[in-house]
């Protein structure tokens with residue numbers, strides 16, 4: 561099996577060509593070793609930052625932006641969006657305030673990204 565990925569580890573954005581087993585991929589097109597690690601992670605345990613908004617009351621705005629404070633395994637992305645959709649906070653909030661803690665026991669929090 562052969563597939564292609566764009567490495568997003570740095571702004572170079574190398575186009576990776578991948579073959580071999582997912583746990584031991586043969587990677588071509590990478591300009592450094594981090595591209596190999598990125599390809600392996602993408603094939604075996606892809607992770608993503610999640611950005612969204614939650615409802616806020618008591619101020620002039622109705623929503624406030626939030627994001628995960630670290631990348632979370634992609635398999636949780638729909639479940640975490642459901643949790644985020646159920647959150648409502650009270651104004652004022654500060655950047656970094658935690659609105660969801662340790663989601664799915666991953667150690668990842670969802671935090672506010674703007675003072676509001």
Ligand code: SF4
Pocket residue numbers: 567568569570571572573574589590591592593594595596598
């Ligand atoms: S392979 Fe290395 S140089 Fe290329 S995008 Fe990834 S981290 Fe950057």
